[in-house]
Amino acid sequence: MNQQNCCCCGGNHVDERLEKVMKVIEEHKTVKGGLIPVLHEIQDTYGYLPEDILKIVSKELDIPMAEIFGVASFYSYFSLEPKGEHIIRVCLGTACYVKGAQGLIDRISKELNVEVGKTTEDGKFTLEATRCLGACGLAPVMVIGEKVYGRITPDDIPNILKEYQEK
Amino acid sequence: MEMVKLTIDGIEVEVPKGTTVIEAARQIGINIPSLCYLKGVSHTSSCRVCVVEVGPRLIASCTLPCENGMEVKTNTPKVREARRTVVELLLSNHKRECTSCNRSENCELQTLSKELNVRDIRFEGERINYEIDSSSPSLVRDQEKCVLCGRCINTCKNVQTVGAIDFSRRGFNTRVSTALDRDIAETVCVNCGQCIMACPVGALTEKENIKDVWKALADPEKFVVVQTAPAVRVALGEEFGMPIGTRVTGKMAAALRRLGFDKVFDTDFAADLTIMEEGTELLSRLEKGERLPLMTSCCPGWVKFVEHFYPELIDNLSTCKSPHEMEGAIIKHYLAEKLGVDKKNVVVVSIMPCVAKKFEGQREELSNDNLQDVDYVLTTRELAQMIKEAGIDFVKLPDEEFDNPLGESTGAAVIFGATGGVMEAALRTVYDILSGEDLKDIDYVQVRGTAGIKEAELTLPNGKTVRAAVAHGLSNARELMELVKSGEKHYDFIEVMACPGGCVTGGGQPIVDSRTQACIDVKAERAKAIYDEDKDMPIRKSHKNPYIIRLYEEFLGKPNSHKAHELLHTHYVKRDRF
Numbered sequence: 001m002n003q004q005n006c007c008c009c010g011g012n013h014v015d016e017r018l019e020k021v022m023k024v025i026e027e028h029k030t031v032k033g034g035l036i037p038v039l040h041e042i043q044d045t046y047g048y049l050p051e052d053i054l055k056i057v058s059k060e061l062d063i064p065m066a067e068i069f070g071v072a073s074f075y076s077y078f079s080l081e082p083k084g085e086h087i088i089r090v091c092l093g094t095a096c097y098v099k100g101a102q103g104l105i106d107r108i109s110k111e112l113n114v115e116v117g118k119t120t121e122d123g124k125f126t127l128e129a130t131r132c133l134g135a136c137g138l139a140p141v142m143v144i145g146e147k148v149y150g151r152i153t154p155d156d157i158p159n160i161l162k163e164y165q166e167k
Numbered sequence: 168m169e170m171v172k173l174t175i176d177g178i179e180v181e182v183p184k185g186t187t188v189i190e191a192a193r194q195i196g197i198n199i200p201s202l203c204y205l206k207g208v209s210h211t212s213s214c215r216v217c218v219v220e221v222g223p224r225l226i227a228s229c230t231l232p233c234e235n236g237m238e239v240k241t242n243t244p245k246v247r248e249a250r251r252t253v254v255e256l257l258l259s260n261h262k263r264e265c266t267s268c269n270r271s272e273n274c275e276l277q278t279l280s281k282e283l284n285v286r287d288i289r290f291e292g293e294r295i296n297y298e299i300d301s302s303s304p305s306l307v308r309d310q311e312k313c314v315l316c317g318r319c320i321n322t323c324k325n326v327q328t329v330g331a332i333d334f335s336r337r338g339f340n341t342r343v344s345t346a347l348d349r350d351i352a353e354t355v356c357v358n359c360g361q362c363i364m365a366c367p368v369g370a371l372t373e374k375e376n377i378k379d380v381w382k383a384l385a386d387p388e389k390f391v392v393v394q395t396a397p398a399v400r401v402a403l404g405e406e407f408g409m410p411i412g413t414r415v416t417g418k419m420a421a422a423l424r425r426l427g428f429d430k431v432f433d434t435d436f437a438a439d440l441t442i443m444e445e446g447t448e449l450l451s452r453l454e455k456g457e458r459l460p461l462m463t464s465c466c467p468g469w470v471k472f473v474e475h476f477y478p479e480l481i482d483n484l485s486t487c488k489s490p491h492e493m494e495g496a497i498i499k500h501y502l503a504e505k506l507g508v509d510k511k512n513v514v515v516v517s518i519m520p521c522v523a524k525k526f527e528g529q530r531e532e533l534s535n536d537n538l539q540d541v542d543y544v545l546t547t548r549e550l551a552q553m554i555k556e557a558g559i560d561f562v563k564l565p566d567e568e569f570d571n572p573l574g575e576s577t578g579a580a581v582i583f584g585a586t587g588g589v590m591e592a593a594l595r596t597v598y599d600i601l602s603g604e605d606l607k608d609i610d611y612v613q614v615r616g617t618a619g620i621k622e623a624e625l626t627l628p629n630g631k632t633v634r635a636a637v638a639h640g641l642s643n644a645r646e647l648m649e650l651v652k653s654g655e656k657h658y659d660f661i662e663v664m665a666c667p668g669g670c671v672t673g674g675g676q677p678i679v680d681s682r683t684q685a686c687i688d689v690k691a692e693r694a695k696a697i698y699d700e701d702k703d704m705p706i707r708k709s710h711k712n713p714y715i716i717r718l719y720e721e722f723l724g725k726p727n728s729h730k731a732h733e734l735l736h737t738h739y740v741k742r743d744r745f
Contacts, residue, residue, distance in 0.1 A: 051347065055745050064330025065346030065745045073335040
């Protein structure tokens with residue numbers, strides 16, 4: 001199988017990410033329910049589920065693409081679109097919402113010119129609205145990557161974003 | 168067999184262990200309504216319409232195994248209310264355009280609503296809007312009518328092992344999707360239409376061509392010729408209330424003439440022609456020992472299945488066009504001239520038990536001189552619709568004959584409609600050719616019947632052995648292909664029909680509701696009618712058809728000649744498996 005050149009790796013060099021994924025696929029070939037751990041690995045490795053890689057999964061695990069799409073679209077953990085370098089998650093749980101989280105989202109949307117659920121054109125940021133993050137005491141809460149920002153206002157947004165834009 | 172005893176509505180019943188409550192109830196004349204349940208195919212118990220009371224609980228009876236001492240109640244206020252609520256909830260998010268729906272009066276949701284006396288729908292809520300997917304030449308998907316029963320998915324994935332559709336997303340957004348929401352025409356869908364047969368509502372229907380055909384019939388410039396597949400004549404009557412398995416060949420010919428077709432021909436003629444071409448092809452491949460097993464190519468669903476999933480076996484497919492395509496080519500490039508009609512003005516309409524034939528009709532490989540061999544394909548259901556629209560009282564029609572020369576056929580041709588038929592027809596001719604005799608014993612019963620895969624080893628008159636296999640339903644075909652690929656089995660000749668039962672239960676045939684399907688083996692009933700038809704034919708071997716003999720003398724030369732290859736043979740394309 002022409003697995004070395006089949007996806008986003010570009011040249012003829014061995015794609016390490018693909019090698020890693022192929023190893024996990026191999027391990028789960030005969031395992032019942034092996035699809036979800038394989039999709040997990042792909043999501044973690046690529047940041048999303050690239051179509052070309054799903055085709056490999058479909059062939060190797062002998063599962064129709066429609067079924068893989070069904071599983072991938074069921075769990076919010078999986079994404080079928082590439083995500084940005086930094087994922088901004090704004091909590092829209094009750095407490096955060098009451099404390100003005102929508103204002104944060106609107107401001108981020110405006111500053112970065114990106115809709116909720118989408119990624120900026122330069123691939124730097126993905127904006128997501130999430131359910132309760134369990135940090136209601138800090139409402140409204142926003143998380144960028146692993147870093148938590150609490151009790152912020154829309155006017156704090158530009159400065160926070162600057163940290164990441166300069167990186 | 169271990170039996171269990173239980174009571175349903177106070178009536179004692181004894182059934183084999185493993186029987187479900189819904190089936191046990193049917194045995195004593197209690198019809199428990201159901202929707203997502205399709206016996207042998209879909210046992211998901213997701214719709215909850217079939218709930219019954221067992222003790223204090225409401226349980227779905229379609230997946231509830233009978234147990235000793237069980238006391239089941241199917242008709243209590245609680246049960247009736249629960250069922251009605253389920254149906255009302257389904258209707259609250261259903262596109263209720265029943266009067267203009269393709270499935271009006273043949274819709275299981277409509278029937279349920281009527282039976283359960285649903286009058287007002289108490290629930291009003293958000294509605295989901297979907298675009299209709301009419302990308303395929305064979306079928307149309309209208310998700311706003313979908314009840315998410317999963318019967319189509321189970322059919323596509325398990326019965327056919329195609330897997331073109333599945334559930335996607337979750338909660339209120341759950342829907343039946345193709346991979347990545349692509350148009351169905353861009354997927355591995357082989358157009359068999361078994362999803363249509365499984366759908367209880369109007370979410371999956373054939374792409375109608377009725378208007379195109381009415382238009383052609385009304386155009387004085389056009390010479391409109393119709394041909395009918397073998398399986399249509401044993402099913403069309405059902406659309407007019409006749410019992411399953413009624414033969415209506417003569418009435419059908421009469422109805423077609425009254426609809427205004429200029430010539431009423433029979434695809435069976437071309438089935439005889441197919442046998443001449445494919446039989447010769449088989450003998451030639453056997454002699455050379457190449458491209459074996461020879462695989463039949465009459466079924467467009469099967470052909471597309473090979474193109475997607477077994478492209479390495481494409482060369483094994485017979486190069487013969489399917490019978491109605493051959494008939495179309497002969498009508499346009501041979502008969503038109505004889506009749507003094509410009510072939511450009513000839514419109515060929517095929518009445519087929521199939522929706523894959525609609526796709527096939529549009530394949531560019533199936534044309535000559537820039538003319539498609541077949542212009543329009545109508546299903547058995549569409550023909551019935553036209554007959555009703557024209558006000559023809561079908562049941563009272565007299566029996567009429569097909570027109571000649573392309574309406575004459577043999578018993579060998581009519582059995583194409585049942586699984587094993589093409590194989591048997593070919594054997595009748597091959598045996599005669601090799602023995603040089605007119606053999607009397609021509610019922611090859613080894614290849615008849617409804618077993619998923621049938622095998623036969625036959626010693627030919629020249630002493631050689633032919634190893635034959637017949638499969639119907641694509642999961643059986645897949646199993647057979649895996650055996651061939653792995654080298655575990657060796658065959659010389661393989662017949663495959665994509666639909667379980669063959670064309671008699673094709674995706675274009677009258678739709679039989681799930682309750683009837685649970686009680687009657689539709690494919691066996693219709694197949695019986697096919698074999699009765701064969702028995703009544705004066706000629707039962709393709710090569711004895713006098714008009715076939717004349718066609719070769721006058722026009723084609725001999726089977727597999729250059730001319731025959733030009734008009735009657737084709738090639739295939741490799742397709743993506745995603």
